[in-house]
Amino acid sequence: EAQVTQNPRYLITVTGKKLTVTCSQNMNHEYMSWYRQDPGLGLRQIYYSMNVEVTDKGDVPEGYKVSRKEKRNFPLILESPSPNQTSLYFCASRPTGSSGANVLTFGAGSRLTVL
Amino acid sequence: DAKTTQPPSMDCAEGRAANLPCNHSTISGNEYVYWYRQIHSQGPQYIIHGLKNNETNEMASLIITEDRKSSTLILPHATLRDTAVYYCIVRKNSGTYKYIFGTGTRLKVLA
Numbered sequence: 001e002a003q004v005t006q007n008p009r010y011l012i013t014v015t016g017k018k019l020t021v022t023c024s025q026n027m028n029h030e031y032m033s034w035y036r037q038d039p040g041l042g043l044r045q046i047y048y049s050m051n052v053e054v055t056d057k058g059d060v061p062e063g064y065k066v067s068r069k070e071k072r073n074f075p076l077i078l079e080s081p082s083p084n085q086t087s088l089y090f091c092a093s094r095p096t097g098s099s100g101a102n103v104l105t106f107g108a109g110s111r112l113t114v115l
Numbered sequence: 116d117a118k119t120t121q122p123p124s125m126d127c128a129e130g131r132a133a134n135l136p137c138n139h140s141t142i143s144g145n146e147y148v149y150w151y152r153q154i155h156s157q158g159p160q161y162i163i164h165g166l167k168n169n170e171t172n173e174m175a176s177l178i179i180t181e182d183r184k185s186s187t188l189i190l191p192h193a194t195l196r197d198t199a200v201y202y203c204i205v206r207k208n209s210g211t212y213k214y215i216f217g218t219g220t221r222l223k224v225l226a
Contacts, residue, residue, distance in 0.1 A: 106158030
């Protein structure tokens, strides 16, 4: 089944303890991205990657890092999490190319709580 | 990419058509209109997209005005399972890969 898989789905951690949220897709998509969702603010893009070793900032990149060493994986790294990073996180992927049918496929989400 | 404006919430009776409007008055000629929906806190799900012509698939219909400044997503026979937040996005299909989802329209289908 074509899908985007995120882990962990739920995590409670403490301020300053480094954590990584993994994202993997099995559709051979070039493009991957991370979003956070907070009440009243909708989905906001954190980082995106056009392909292996190519990443760029979205609208809210502060406090996050990403890497794209393999096509299928795009981990989100919080080096020193803070309570304002408590949020629901989504990873998504899509093929590149100019077809209008190239749409985003989202993962199920990772709910992170930083105490 | 053009900005979109959607009403924050709407109600619809079960079995009736749900018509969700989206204003995108600054849309340019090569920008598509996409609709996604998010049920509870699940990952958003693609519904439909269009450029100029009206489109229909098994989930919904998309009506784009002739001047392309607005569009309407139509769920022809809404069910309780269609209760969700619906996002209208306008973007080019090349160049920048930023997506601006906004806060969408919260549709509640009433029994």
